[in-house]
Amino acid sequence: MKLTLIYPSMGKILNEKYVKSWQMQPLSIAVIAGLTPNDIDITFYDDRLDEIPYDDPTDLVAISVETYTAKRAYTIADEYRKRGIPVVMGGMQASLIPEEVSQHADATVVGDAEPVWQDVLEDAKNNQLQTYYRTPRKNGLLTHTRPDRTIYQDKNYLSLELIEAGRGCPFACDFCAIAGSYHQSYRMKTIDDIVNEVGRVDGKNLFFVDDNFISKSRQTKELCHAIAPLNKKWFSHGSINMTNDDELLDCLAKSGCANILIGFESLNPKVLQAMGKSWNIAKRDYSEAIQKLRDRGITIYATFVFGYDDDTEDDIKRTFEFAVEQKFCMAAFNHLVPFPGTPLYDRLKKDDRLINDKWWLTSGQTFGDVFFKPTKMSAETLAQRCYECRQEYYSYHSIFKRSLDFKANCNGWYQSLIYFITNHVSRKGILQRQGWPIGDLIGSVG
Ligand code: SF4
Missing domain, CATH: 3.80.30.20 (tm_1862 like domain)
Incomplete structure (x- = not known):
């Protein structure tokens, strides 16, 4: 299975460099990469720095979305879905207004990804993605979070x-x-x-x-x-x-x-x-x-x-x-x-x-x-x-x-x-x- 991870930009001005002070490592994406089993082939595009090759083969696309990046994230998601590629979205916006996010995604993760990510991958393999994967907001321990920072290689972050x-x-x-x-x-x-x-x-x-x-x-x-x-x-x-x-x-x-x-x-x-x-x-x-x-x-x-x-x-x-x-x-x-x-x-x-x-x-x-x-x-x-x-x-x-x-x-x-x-x-x-x-x-x- 091929998984494409995408961190959307807030918006872009062609031929202009992205705002340097906003070029921090995308930790949320590294967390998802760290949760993904080794037998899945991961590719990562940071929309702030990369062109996204929509036609490259992939089986599933995962996008992290916040309010400021929502419009751009939805544009990217729509491009993939036009090509028949399923898209899963999570992140702050998905927790704030999941109903809006789910209009652009085959599956929306509401809350922490850690408890449900294996289910998302399994369901994607079986073509049985659910509309929502919800995890309750509660106090306690944050477990199983071990970011895979190898995805940052060759990218120019702060x-x-x-x-x-x-x-x-x-x-x-x-x-x-x-x-x-x-x-x-x-x-x-x-x-x-x-x-x-x-x-x-x-x-x-x-x-x-x-x-x-x-x-x-x-x-x-x-x-x-x-x-x-x-x-x-x-x-x-x-x-x-x-x-x-x-x-x-x-x-x-x-x-x-x-x-x-x-x-x-x-x-x-x-x-x-x-x-x-x-x-x-x-x-x-x-x-x-x-x-x-x-x-x-x-x-x-x-x-x-x-x-x-x-x-x-x-x-x-x-x-x-x-x-x-x-x-x-x-x-x-x-x-x-x-x-x-x-x-x-x-x-x-x-x-x-x-x-x-x-x-x-x-x-x-x-x-x-x-x-x-x-x-x-x-x-x-x-x-x-x-x-x-x-x-x-x-x-x-x-x-x-x-x-x-x-x-x-x-x-x-x-x-x-x-x-x-x-x-x-x-x-x-x-x-x-x-x-x-x-x-x-x-x-x-x-
Ligand atoms: S104290 Fe907590 S709730 Fe208040 S602005 Fe800061 S992060 Fe938000």
Whole structure:
């Protein structure tokens, strides 16, 4: 049996290189490859980097799909199905809105692939694919996940090894596609499995792709103790409640944590309440939390989101100034994105405030567009202010100013190198990403 694995791009501009900062290893595809028995012949195409040869012989195509890549994934799936090749799709979008995904697939995996992948392959061999393969969202252990990274060979990815320690998040933020998909469940691999995987990758720099690395603080501490001797530097996402636990912060720092992405989202308590994230400031204010990380030499990638009903242009300005003042290593100034399957999406739809309720399927949509009507400014103003914040944050003046943080950003040669590389890549990426097509294949920009 021949299996073709495909990681779709968000959209493509012909004769233009894909956005470099988006060229991370496609871990979800490596997981599927690792679950597939050796007697099945695997071919992998990364649509961000490869042309897809639709006419090459294959027996089954598997595509991982997210909201931003959905339109492109469906186009690819439709091409194969026109040729009589069965297609199975999974990934975040398949968990958020399986009914839509299943219109373009012979089989849709809803939830984790691990428990059902052998059944999918067996049914495909017997021409008996089912419409849905569902796995329940529940807490527990993440087992049988052993990514096959040989599929990355000959592909030019960012030099960052992606590892997954756990999947999901115990919180339920109103706008978050992860919450919409995992329903507050969290599953973690065993410490032994994670340590073995960390030991197997060659690179020194790791990115734990976990949705919330500190979801289970006791296990996270154990993991940190176990990986510390491997002498790696690592990056991940984590919620700010990590700063309530000094022992946890010490463990993170000692295990090689160089940078952590934290969703600060807003400085406005009313907005935090609206998004279900009041817990962000429940125990201490942001400045105190930031200081605790800085004191341990951990740099911060701060993310903010704008467009809730209480957000004004002044709030955006104030937040930007706060980010510069705090000298975050990196910061994202995002407008709200109504992902399907989230409470935010349902509310905006009910209130008739979606500019386009299937924005991810509509031609002509680009990265940076706002897809809903905010209350205190126009959609265009919201998009423009966010873009201006990004540009200004990564101006040379701002990069220099923020480098004058010798406790974290430029604490020694390694942190300094990482600081300047990540800021340089972000600076380039902001210009390239703005206006990038969502789902379309176009001949030129504009
Ligand atoms: S803490 Fe982060 S990952 Fe978890 S639900 Fe909130 S936004 Fe999503």
